[in-house]
Amino acid sequence: MSNLEFDETFDFISVGSGGGSMCSALLMRRLGKSVVVLEKTGLIGGTTSRSGGVMWIPNNRFMKEEGVEDSYEKSHDLHGGNRGPVDRCAGYDASQTQSLRY
Ligand SMILES: Cc1cc2nc3c(=O)[nH]c(=O)nc-3n(C[C@H](O)[C@H](O)[C@H](O)COP(=O)(O)OP(=O)(O)OC[C@H]3O[C@@H](n4cnc5c(N)ncnc54)[C@H](O)[C@@H]3O)c2cc1C
Structure with a gap:
C-alpha cells in the first residue's frame, strides 16, 4: 500500500x-x-x-437498410488504398461497427 x-x-x-x-x-x-x-x-x-459533425462509418447497417451501396474496400481507397495502413483500416472497420451498435 x-x-x-x-x-x-x-x-x-x-x-x-x-x-x-x-x-x-x-x-x-x-x-x-x-x-x-x-x-x-x-x-x-x-x-x-x-x-463536419457527422459520424463517418463506412458500410454501416443503416446504409444497408436504406439500400445504399458501400464497401470497406471503398473506404480503404479513401484512406490511401494500398499505400495506407491496411491493418489500421481493418481495426477502424471493426471498432466503428461496434461503436455504432453501442
Ligand atoms: C476539418 C475536419 C473535418 C472532419 N469531419 C469529420 C466528419 O464529418 N465526420 C467524421 O467522422 N470525422 C471527421 N473528421 C475526423 C474527426 O474529427 C476525428 O477523427 C475525431 O474528431 C478524432 O477524435 P478524437 O477524440 O480521437 O481526438 P480529438 O477530437 O482531436 O481530441 C483529442 C483531445 O485530446 C487533447 N490532448 C492531446 N494530448 C493531451 C494530453 N497529453 N493531455 C491532455 N489533453 C490532451 C487534445 O487537445 C484534444 O482536445 C474531421 C476532421 C477534420 C480536421
Missing part, C-alpha cells in the same frame, strides 16, 4: 476532451464511476469540435 496522499481520486481519468475521450467519460459516468476529463488546451472539443 502506497503512503501517497491525494486531494482527489477518480475511478476513471479521460485524457483529452475530443469525441473519443468524452464518449468514454460519459460511458463510465453511466456506469456510476467518478470521472475527470483532463484537457491540455484552453478549449474543449479537440479536432472533434472542428469536424
Whole structure:
C-alpha cells in the first residue's frame, strides 16, 4: 500500500476532451464511476469540435437498410488504398461497427 496522499481520486481519468475521450467519460459516468476529463488546451472539443459533425462509418447497417451501396474496400481507397495502413483500416472497420451498435 502506497503512503501517497491525494486531494482527489477518480475511478476513471479521460485524457483529452475530443469525441473519443468524452464518449468514454460519459460511458463510465453511466456506469456510476467518478470521472475527470483532463484537457491540455484552453478549449474543449479537440479536432472533434472542428469536424463536419457527422459520424463517418463506412458500410454501416443503416446504409444497408436504406439500400445504399458501400464497401470497406471503398473506404480503404479513401484512406490511401494500398499505400495506407491496411491493418489500421481493418481495426477502424471493426471498432466503428461496434461503436455504432453501442
Ligand atoms: C476539418 C475536419 C473535418 C472532419 N469531419 C469529420 C466528419 O464529418 N465526420 C467524421 O467522422 N470525422 C471527421 N473528421 C475526423 C474527426 O474529427 C476525428 O477523427 C475525431 O474528431 C478524432 O477524435 P478524437 O477524440 O480521437 O481526438 P480529438 O477530437 O482531436 O481530441 C483529442 C483531445 O485530446 C487533447 N490532448 C492531446 N494530448 C493531451 C494530453 N497529453 N493531455 C491532455 N489533453 C490532451 C487534445 O487537445 C484534444 O482536445 C474531421 C476532421 C477534420 C480536421
